[in-house]
Amino acid sequence: MDYLSKKYLRPRKIPSTACSGCGLGMNHKAVVQAIYELGLEVEDIVWGTSIGCAGRQTFGTWKGDGFAGTHGRVYAIARGLRLTLPPEKKIILTVGDGDAFGIGLLHLIHSARSNADLTIIVNDNLGYMSTGGQYGWTTPHGSKTDSSPYGMYEHNLMSDGMDVLGVLKHAGATFLARHVAMDGQRAVESIKKGIRNRGLSLIHMVYPCPTNFGSRELGTRDTIKMYDYIKSQSAPMGEEKENTLWATGIYHDTSDSRPEFSENIHKNIEKIRRAAAV
Amino acid sequence: MKRYLETGNFAITEGAILAGCRFFAGYPITPATELAEAMSFRLPQVGGMYIQGEDECAALHLCIGGALGGYKAMTATSGPGFILYADPYGWAIGCEIPLVVLNSGRVGPVSGITGAPGQGEFYLTRYPTQGGNFETIVLAPNSAQEAMSVIVESFYLAERFRTPVTVLADQLITDGFEDISVPENEGEMKEMGFRTWPRKINKGPVFYPSTDEIDIPPVVLGHNTGALCSDWTPTEEGYDIEEVAAHHKHAYRLIYKVRNHKELFNNLYEKNFMDDDPELVVVSYGTPSRVVNTAVKKARQNGLKVGALRLINLWPFPDEHFKKKTKYLSVELNWDGQLVREVQRAAGKDSEVHFMGSCGDLPTVADLIETFEKILKGQPLKRRGWELEEW
Numbered sequence: 193m194d195y196l197s198k199k200y201l202r203p204r205k206i207p208s209t210a211c212s213g214c215g216l217g218m219n220h221k222a223v224v225q226a227i228y229e230l231g232l233e234v235e236d237i238v239w240g241t242s243i244g245c246a247g248r249q250t251f252g253t254w255k256g257d258g259f260a261g262t263h264g265r266v267y268a269i270a271r272g273l274r275l276t277l278p279p280e281k282k283i284i285l286t287v288g289d290g291d292a293f294g295i296g297l298l299h300l301i302h303s304a305r306s307n308a309d310l311t312i313i314v315n316d317n318l319g320y321m322s323t324g325g326q327y328g329w330t331t332p333h334g335s336k337t338d339s340s341p342y343g344m345y346e347h348n349l350m351s352d353g354m355d356v357l358g359v360l361k362h363a364g365a366t367f368l369a370r371h372v373a374m375d376g377q378r379a380v381e382s383i384k385k386g387i388r389n390r391g392l393s394l395i396h397m398v399y400p401c402p403t404n405f406g407s408r409e410l411g412t413r414d415t416i417k418m419y420d421y422i423k424s425q426s427a428p429m430g431e432e433k434e435n436t437l438w439a440t441g442i443y444h445d446t447s448d449s450r451p452e453f454s455e456n457i458h459k460n461i462e463k464i465r466r467a468a469a470v
Numbered sequence: 471m472k473r474y475l476e477t478g479n480f481a482i483t484e485g486a487i488l489a490g491c492r493f494f495a496g497y498p499i500t501p502a503t504e505l506a507e508a509m510s511f512r513l514p515q516v517g518g519m520y521i522q523g524e525d526e527c528a529a530l531h532l533c534i535g536g537a538l539g540g541y542k543a544m545t546a547t548s549g550p551g552f553i554l555y556a557d558p559y560g561w562a563i564g565c566e567i568p569l570v571v572l573n574s575g576r577v578g579p580v581s582g583i584t585g586a587p588g589q590g591e592f593y594l595t596r597y598p599t600q601g602g603n604f605e606t607i608v609l610a611p612n613s614a615q616e617a618m619s620v621i622v623e624s625f626y627l628a629e630r631f632r633t634p635v636t637v638l639a640d641q642l643i644t645d646g647f648e649d650i651s652v653p654e655n656e657g658e659m660k661e662m663g664f665r666t667w668p669r670k671i672n673k674g675p676v677f678y679p680s681t682d683e684i685d686i687p688p689v690v691l692g693h694n695t696g697a698l699c700s701d702w703t704p705t706e707e708g709y710d711i712e713e714v715a716a717h718h719k720h721a722y723r724l725i726y727k728v729r730n731h732k733e734l735f736n737n738l739y740e741k742n743f744m745d746d747d748p749e750l751v752v753v754s755y756g757t758p759s760r761v762v763n764t765a766v767k768k769a770r771q772n773g774l775k776v777g778a779l780r781l782i783n784l785w786p787f788p789d790e791h792f793k794k795k796t797k798y799l800s801v802e803l804n805w806d807g808q809l810v811r812e813v814q815r816a817a818g819k820d821s822e823v824h825f826m827g828s829c830g831d832l833p834t835v836a837d838l839i840e841t842f843e844k845i846l847k848g849q850p851l852k853r854r855g856w857e858l859e860e861w
Binding site: 204205234238241260270272275277281298461464 | 521543
């Protein structure tokens with residue numbers, strides 16, 4: 193990550209304080225790589241984060257301006273910011289699965305509804321891992337976590353044929369993709385499309401947590417075993433196998449198909465202001 | 471100067487616009503709904519934005535986003551919505567974001583009666599979020615006209631102190647129709663004592679030094695200053711840190727930037743018949759103070775040596791008004807007694823402190839005068855409609 197790091201990230205925060213074997217850095221790198229390949233500079237982006245592993249480990253890493261919201265609220269802060277920042281400034285949010293699909297889901301749905309120009313990377317470590325490892329809303333059924341010692345049996349947003357991306361699609365998101373941390377350039381290409389879309393883009397990226405998820409569900413903190421667990425259960429869309437939990441690729445793409453949130457509001461305000469001035 | 475027969479909500483809207491507010495995010499709730507409606511009508515006319523949040527929590531977070539983008543932002547609600555502000559309040563206090571929050575109190579707890587005034591959030595406005603280690607500024611107007619000047623002053627203080635300022639009104643102030651004068655230019659604003667402070671942008675990289683200094687511009691994003699702000703304990707550069715020493719510096723700043731500059735708002739009070747050391751000082755804020763003022767005036771005509779102290783600056787609590795050893799009566803729109811506890815604390819053991827509460831309705835002048843007489847004669851007090859312990 194050296195050349196990307198030097199160009200875009202703060203030496204004080206890289207390497208992060210993530211656990212050894214954590215896969216978050218792979219997701220983080222894919223985002224920075226996508227920014228680089230799009231030719232964007234530090235000043236082009238304001239970076240927001242949430243709490244939890246994904247939020248805290250990426251907060252303050254971006255050389256430019258950054259902020260971190262409390263649990264689940266960064267989508268509402270980002271929408272307010274979207275309205276008051278120039279449209280050419282991109283807002284990228286790196287958040288976790290609990291933040292986006294649990295406590296922040298209402299705000300996320302309304303961000304999709306309003307089609308706010310935000311690129312949201314949901315880094316999914318399959319539950320609440322920074323609090324020690326409790327099940328979340330994407331935890332595979334049957335998984336053992338600290339709060340599901342008998343195996344997770346509650347319905348969630350990725351069980352019984354449900355897909356959280358379906359919820360967001362019908363809420364109005366204009367770009368949705370899913371990847372796993374090992375997808376490399378395929379993930380980078382999706383993130384690039386997400387950043388380019390003038391509207392709500394969300395990329396769901398599953399990544400390995402050997403420390404808490406692996407140790408409970410797999411009985412080991414062996415990094416390779418945790419990586420294999422995710423890799424073997426993911427496949428590109430159209431190539432799914434019986435055990436595929438995460439079909440990767442672009443789930444929904446109607447980029448630039450409907451007016452963006454702030455653009456729409458500013459256009460209407462301008463109309464009203466002119467009429468009032470007459 | 472233009473005169474209107476209009477509501478407090480109208481006065482607040484015009485005051486906010488005069489103060490430079492161009493961002494309002496709200497959520498419909500009685501009795502603050504008309505303020506959101508007025509903002510949705512007026513703000514776009516002056517190039518400002520009205521946004522409706524999916525709930526109150528989102529509304530105040532949207533305001534935070536607007537303020538982070540460099541706008542002067544405001545929201546308004548009533549008790550059931552105010553409680554949902556707890557989360558963004560903490561963020562705004564901790565990140566030192568200038569905002570104005572109006573709470574139009576109604577009788578509670580929870581939804582209570584939508585159309586009855588209440589003063590149940592006296593302490594909640596002091597502690598609008600968890601965690602402690604911060605000081606807040608709370609102002610309470612008692613008329614539509616004063617609501618306008620208090621809103622203007624709140625935007626001024628919010629910028630200088632880089633913190634949310636809370637305006638504690640009630641249903642009668644926001645919904646009631648009154649004679650309102652709106653200044654039409656800067657000269658008229660000055661004449662009315664309105665002062666404003668422009669939004670400035672923190673240049674970084676050290677945003678908030680570990681001092682009690684005010685007038686340091688707040689963090690604004692999008693100017694590539696390398697600005698950082700988060701919900702965690704910050705270093706002076708805004709990085710998150712798990713270190714008690716850093717937290718001490720943070721807490722010191724949050725508390726003492728307000729406590730050490732009280733002179734900027736502690737002149738906000740009203741005293742009537744207080745020059746001759748009255749035997750009984752009637753303490754109140756907001757709508758009940760108007761009944762109190764009338765009752766005290768009448769009581770004086772009846773020969774009772776009573777004075778009225780009306781607080782506008784509620785928090786930090788102005789202890790300095792309670793140094794004199796005398797009798798105090800706190801008149802509030804609640805039955806549990808909130809303001810009275812602070813009066814007891816500030817007045818100390820040597821003074822006698824009484825309480826008269828209403829629950830959903832207002833005290834009457836006759837009730838008040840009867841209470842004054844009883845206190846002055848040393849007779850026991852009963853609360854109206856409910857017999858409870860004496861204060």
